[in-house]
Amino acid sequence: MAAQNGTTRRSALKLMGILGATGLVAPHLLGKPAFAADKAAPSGRIIVGISQEVTVLNPLMVKIEVDDAVHFSVFDALFRVMPDGTIVPNLAAEVPTQDNGGISADGLEWRVKLRDDVKWHDGAPFTAEDVKYTLELIVNPNFRSWRTIGHSLVKDITVVSPTEITWKMERPFAPYMSFLTETFMVPKHILEAEADPNTAAFNQNPIGTGAFKFQNRVAGDLVSLVANTDYHGEGPYIEQLVFKYIPDGTVLYTQFKSGDIDLLGRQYITPDNYEEASKLPGRVVTLVPSSSVECIYLNNERPQFKELAVREAIYAAIDKSSIIDALYYGLPESVETFMPRTSYYNKADLPKHEFNLDHARKLLDDAGWVPGADGIRVKDGVRLAFKNSTTSGNQLREQLQQFMQQTLREIGVEMTIENLPAAVIWGEFWTQSQFDSVVVGITFLIGADPDVTNRFHSTAIAAQGGRGSNNSQFKNARVDELLEQGSRTFDPEARKAIYDEVQDIIRAELPFLPLFSDNSARGWKAGIEGVEHNGNTRSESWHAAAWKWVG
Amino acid sequence: MTTLAASSSGRSRWWQNRAVRKFMRHRLALVGMVMITALTLACIVGPWLLPYDSLHIDLRARFAPPLTGQHYLGTDPLGRDIAARLLEAGRISLLVGFAAMLLSTLIGAVIGVVAGYRGGWIGATLMRLVDAFLAFPSIFLVLALAALLKPSPTMITVIIAVTSWMEVARIVEAEVRSLREREFVLAGRMLGLSGAHIMFREILPNVIGPIIVAATLTVARAILLEAYVSFLGYGIQPPLPSWGNMLNGAQQYLDKAPWLAIIPGLTITIAVTSFNFIGDGLRDALDVRNDRM
Amino acid sequence: MLVFLLNRLWQSIILLVIVSIIGFLVLNLMPGGPLAQFTLDPGMTQADIERLSEQMGLNRPLPVQYADWAWRMLQGDWGTSYRDGAPVLEVIRRHLFATLLLMGSSTVIAIALGTWIGIRGATHQYSGFDYAATVGAMIALSIPTFWFGLIGIYVFSLELGWVPAGNMYTIGKESALNYLHHLILPSIVLSLVNVATWSRYMRSATLDVISQDFIKTARAKGVPERRVLRKHVVGNALLPMITLAGMHLPSILGGALVTETVFTWPGMGRLFLDSLGYSDYPVVMGLLMFSAILTLLGNLIADIVVAMVDPRIRLG
Secondary structure (H helix, E strand, O other), X not given: OOHHHHHHHHHHHHHHHHHOOOOOOOOOOOOHHXXXXXXXXXXXXXEEEEOOOOOOOOOOEOOOHHXXXXXXXXXXXXXXXXXXXXXXXXXEOOOOOOOOOOEOOOOOEEEEEEOOOOEOOOOOEOOHHHHHHXXXXXXXXXXXXXXXXXXXXXXXXXXXXXXXXXXXXXOOOOOHHHHHOOOEOOOHHHHOOOOOHHHOHHHOOOOXXXXXXXXXXXXXXXXXXXXOOOOXXXXXXXXXXXXXXXXXXXXXHHHHHHOOOOEEOOOOEOHHHHHHHHOOOOEEEEEEEEEXXXXXXXXXXXXXXXXXXXXXXXXXXXXXXXXXXXXXXXXXXXXXXXXXXXOOOOOOOOOOOOOOHHHHHHHHHHOOXXXXXXXXXXEOOEEOEEEEEOEOXXXXXXXXXXXXXXXXXXXXXXXXXXXXXXXXXXOHHHHOOOOOEEEEEEOOOEOOEOOOHHHHOHHHOHHHOOOOOOOOOOOOXXXXXXXXXXXXXXXXXXXXXXXXXXXXXXXXXXXXXXXXXXXXXXXXXXOEEOOOOOOOOOOOOXXXXXXXXXX | OHHHHHOOOOOOOHHHHXXXXXXXXXXXXXXXXXXXXXXXXXXXXXXXHOOOOOOOOOHHHOOOOOOEOOEOOOEOOOOOEHHHHHHHHHHHHHHHHHHHHHHHHHHHHHHHHHHHHHOHHHHHHHHHHHHHHHHXXXXXXXXXXXXXXXXXXXXXXXXXXXXXXXXXXXHHHHHHHXXXXXXXXXXXXXXXXXXXXHHHHHHHHHHHHHHXXXXXXXXXXXXXXXXXXXXXXXXXXXXXXXHHHHHOOOOOOOOOOOHHHHHHHHHHHHHHHHHHHHHHHHHHHOOOOOOOO | OHHHHHHHHHHHHHHHHHHHHHHHHHXXXXXXXXXXXXXXXXXXOHHHHHHHHHHOOOOOXXXXXXXXXXXXXXXXXXXXXXXXXXXXHHHHHHHHHHHHHHHHHHHHHHHHHHHHHHHHHHHOOXXXXXXXXXXXXXXXXXXXXXXXXXXXXXXXXXXXXXXXXXXXXXXXXXXXXXXXXXXXXXXXXXXXXXXXXXXXXXXXHHHHHHOOHHHHHHHHOOOOHHHHHHHHHHHHHHHHHHHHHHHOHHXXXXXXXXXXXHOOOOOHHHHHHHHHHHOOHHHHXXXXXXHHHHHHHHHHHHHHHHHHHOOOOOOO
């Protein structure tokens, strides 16, 4: 959500609270009627530079962040989440709420009405059968699908008519509405004919309902899309949309400067280039708040970290402002919580971090950690030494590590750096909590929903037989209780109270050390209009349909 | 090669002297020798003479260009003195280079001698193994192994050694095969000496020339390999400097701080060139046939 | 001849098996794996990861996985990429052009420049030129390729602005000239080592030929020096170079890998590093086998060509 829209967002959410609904029933903001009349022929081309290669084109298969750029453009979900967090219909005709009867009072029965004017790129009409096929494919045990959270609770999917579908949930699950904004619909009539959806020809040549049709892919180089002139919503205004893969940050920026690319995608502008970039003629460069939080993840089962005093002392010994100002050129903002700054659920008045080495030393002294012969503190035979890891080759994080290492040494804590390649560190090393500590940027929320059961519930510890991603092995009975309550609650205000308390506890317990949240520097050519940041999605191209060239 | 075999029976000193004289006449080899000695000395002594510690971070002094105050070679993105880091890094890079050379020469020589002397299916199998390793792009093995083993100077050394012994093995195998039926070997066998004794006591000293040459070039190669692996971030871990990891990140700051890339790269080139010069001189001095570069 | 060929073929197959086993083992013993890239996704749970591991057969014992891979391989099925779901051969084919373009152009430079320097060095032995070429070649062999690329980018792209800093072409301006413009710097960087090697070999090959009797005879008969060079020396010296070209295939491939990283060139080297980074096992294995086959083929062809050109060498 864009920060400047604070007031509108707040009032909108109040409204949501009054309605007791999951989403705001928005008018057909993106609907065809309003725009159909003045729809000019799309023209021009926009080249988006991205630093990771687009991999998976089937939007339901397990995929990485950068793939979203293509999926949001080629496909549509039932709903769309707007920058301010409101949910509006996309393929659906309206957003079901408890108020309008779309969701039953107990939250178990869902009824979704669909648009009747949507066509697949091959001309076939989009119907409720496609929705049913999509939701069933996601939980098909033989299909390598992406997230199944929420979808696995859906049962008894019934096609009432081509424009109406109903299903039941195993238990009330408020986050599902938000998940559906990222669940892209795939065409039943094409995929059904394929023997194996994992290797379908469709996966190389996708057909959606989105504003752009897939044109081609040049491996290791680019993915090219062309305008879908029959699009049911706003736009598209441009004729061709190209995602160009440029693996090196310097080259990416150089090409943005030289004008070879029109809009910067993921990796965006590195902090060291921001100042120069903001003065480039003919380029629009803005800072947008990132929803991911850069943090030091601690393994709470390690004897060194079991004691709160140690975690507090290490936190107090991190010179956040020097890190932010010098290493990151002052761009990021210090944070105290996992909840994105732009979220309605963000708790603003949490205790502020203070860099204070004396305080840190005192905390450790009081807790009985005494410096040994080598200057490193010891208590009950445990040396206050730990390893810190991150993805090898990440320059900025390596600088941060070395800087931290120096300050920690001053309070008698030894940190050694042991970085690993991406495919290694984020494997079992991460999921099975084999690390001491890692520097990691985490997006805690799934879509815009504040539910963090997956990260902080005690049953989500994979290293202890759990099935989630509670990699810091954090255990707190009260947090468990609150998280369970939160996922059953649909009313935003009631949920706010719940997640405020979760944030209070996590800030006090410090299972991980929050450092900062980035303000990423986005840029595009001055002639492009309609680019809007949406922190509730993972892609700068979440609504490329609205992009256009002017002048 | 023939000269060596002939001189084998009487291990007199004269050939040594002749080789030394020949080597000394080789101007490039001398230049290489002088450069590498100077570099090594600088790396050993230098860090004590400089006013800065290689690990000391000073964020106020980041990106100082060369000749700023007492930062003769400038500072890096954390404000650490590059001169201090360069010399400290030299210790590690040269040590890794040497150690990797010793290890890979050892592996290569043993496999080469055994394969060449035994011949038959043992020899064939060992040489196929050599071919198999040669058929890999060595960077694949290095990167995969670096991910497999936790990176530390020791591990990097092992990894480089494991991926660069094949050349030595090939050379030694060829030499040994040609010596296998020579009189002194046959004599040894008649005397009932054990295979191991003949291989390592009788034959090995005769192929020491080519081994030394190959070893010198392996040091050069090992330094290059370490640099590339560390450049990609898989090698020596921070804050420990190595010539390779000093370059890691230099690409990002190429525009604003080109010295970050120029200085370590130049040092690597000088070191590797020196070893190649020395190798060339040794090849001439020891009369090793010039069948590889 | 036939016996020789069969023998070589048999040896090559054994070699491929060894290569595949080593590659497979090293790759799979690496901790982490292809699913690591999904674990930071906020909605991907441990349950999802385990489900995918089961679906992709990653939780089977290694020998079973290898046998499965090898069996498919024998039937011509190289597997499909974990990353984009395309068949491995297709993935390789898509990246082949870029690498061939780079390798081709740098080889042309290397052969042209290397041959000239080598022959000139040999015919003007111990001249200033020869000496400079010798020293130059040794220095060239000592420069880290990736660093040379970086310096090239700094000087010619960032400072002088003559050539682009990376990529194969500019979108929207694709023309032969545009490709060429992007090709200049990387192919020069890649050819550096090859020019050095090639010129050294060419020099010693030429020296060998020059000292032979038939050249002396030709000279004695009063054949002009240029003609001697062109007709006899170059032809005969080039012969061993054919073998060399075959043997150097893997090193050129390795060099291409490094060069492609620095210049963000969309070729096989880039693909290899990316695939290794994602633990895309089928593609990495495919590339390994591909380069091993290419290497063996290069050696074989070199042997055969030499045998056909020079009847003095008998095969077997």
